[in-house]
Amino acid sequence: MNPVLGILGAGQLGRMLALEAHALGVPVRLLGEPDGSGAQVAATAEGSLDDADAIKRFARGCDVLTVETENVRVDALVDLPCPVWPPPAAIEASQDRVNEKRLFDRLGIPTAPWVPVASDEELAGAVEALGFPFVLKKRRSGFDGRGQVVVKARNEAVPAFRLLGEVPCIAEGFVRFDAELSVLVACPVRGARRVWPVARNVHYVGQLDYCTVLPNDPLQAEAAALGNRVADALGYVGVLTVETFVRGGALVANEIAPRVHNSGHWSIEGAVTSQFANHVRAVLGLPVGPTDAVACAATVNLLGSLPARGDVLAIPGAFFHGYGKSDRPGRKVGHATVLAPSVPRLHERLDRLRQVVGPRG
């Protein structure tokens, strides 16, 4: 009747998930850093997500377990006394870029050409297969553009591999994309899935800078079908994110995030039900809510330090989110969303928002 929800991770995604559990009146506990963003709003057990014992201990106090990050020791998620959603296999699939690509291949979903690279020999093979430029990425634990190097010429290949520590990598052909597009799917245990309107992202030095959600995206149906195919293959429960590139009017799959995602933050105010509310509902076995947009929306990451709240909120249709983090260059410390009744009005408000936010660390 009143199950305890456990969340692995106590960052800002855990925080925003915990706030939705609070809204539902569902007791919630986090596992992570005691000074994490999430730890400020919910009971948090201190522990590393690499520590199988810590995870097992934590699970004993929970009735259902979920994650705010894919960077969790997945072998600790089996034989727990409570269900884990999304399924550990889905989390595992997303931890390794080669496995991810194999999954896309198996489902007939287009990706950039790719080659696994674990040795200098395989690296030489990748150079022949892909040409230049290509992107050399660690197979595991990369995010926000970290753990990857663009290789532009033959003599850069070996130094790039050395720079990444010669850990198992993947070499990916460089996709000259027109846009980056995220699709988020809310997958309940039973009943119909819901797909949010897709978000188109613009990156700034490798870290997501802002994204927009506009009505009637021409790739909505294709993206929804792609997201559903991945969710089917993974037996998915919770919110699933698939990041794609748009090239020549078609989607090229990039990666999977088995969780709520930065590109879904707009849904807090911009959709009938937010990604956080629907993830919590789904993992608790509850029906998910409508994902329709209530307006055109854009979200800007607040990096390094927060701007003055009053300056952001003076913009019509603007909403402010702080994560309770201390300042640090490049750190995601919050986000701001603007809603508008039309695309031109949205761009006007987004321009004002970007002026207020300014170039931040």
Added chain:
Amino acid sequence: MNPVLGILGAGQLGRMLALEAHALGVPVRLLGEPDGSGAQVAATAEGSLDDADAIKRFARGCDVLTVETENVRVDALVDLPCPVWPPPAAIEASQDRVNEKRLFDRLGIPTAPWVPVASDEELAGAVEALGFPFVLKKRRSGFDGRGQVVVKARNEAVPAFRLLGEVPCIAEGFVRFDAELSVLVACPVRGARRVWPVARNVHYVGQLDYCTVLPNDPLQAEAAALGNRVADALGYVGVLTVETFVRGGALVANEIAPRVHNSGHWSIEGAVTSQFANHVRAVLGLPVGPTDAVACAATVNLLGSLPARGDVLAIPGAFFHGYGKSDRPGRKVGHATVLAPSVPRLHERLDRLRQVVGPRG
């Protein structure tokens, strides 16, 4: 830059205010019961709102202070080291039904006929002035229909006064109203106020049972003007609620709540900006957000015990809120809101919701 918000009271209204402070990344502290609904989601200092020392101690750790209830020792709110919003005088005005009525009179706002009753002599005068039935209410500390008795005949008057402990009372002529209507006004420190679409309430044995918010209420403009007049008179900052009766197509003011209100819960999902978000913004000196409705809305109180979340959330457009309280007959333990694109659809969903909620304690 990052002010600490202090909230006097740790019930469900404090809880929902605290969740909005968390969303903004504003540190928040509550003063109240350590096992209160709000204490589950934010740091809470134990203390009574009748205890001037506890309030003064609590205020030392805050940069701005607000309330979730008018039942607070108001003389403790002067000479604090931080601003208090709404103004203590506004809180005081709402604590005493006679003062409230005098305020309405001064502003030329219609009310039921009323007479202060502090003695058997005044009670006899009230009987002559008002006829039957009339309502005898304690001047102070009544809410949700408690602390009041309907007097239907001459021989009931003295027993009713005895029942109320012969404390200072007010006798009010019985308003045969067609509806009860609440108007909520978001009042920032600077800048334009915003008024939500009015909510019409239906009571069930004296406690608010459900309320609906429909487009183009014919009394919207009159209610907004009334709310603004009261806000002006009180120099108000924060969310102000005025409860009124509708009689013959006109408004009769009933009482003031210097705070967010049960009849505004629909705004969490049903309005662009909720009463909780705007109250937090206002008391922090930030601009308030748009109060437009995004759909037709209805909210039902969940009394006594929570229904199964899944049954509520299976209704299209339904949202569930639990307050983390233990079961107790008649206790407000949560609420559910349904949204719909049209009035007939809303009533259909509301009927389903009422079936799921059933007759609860």
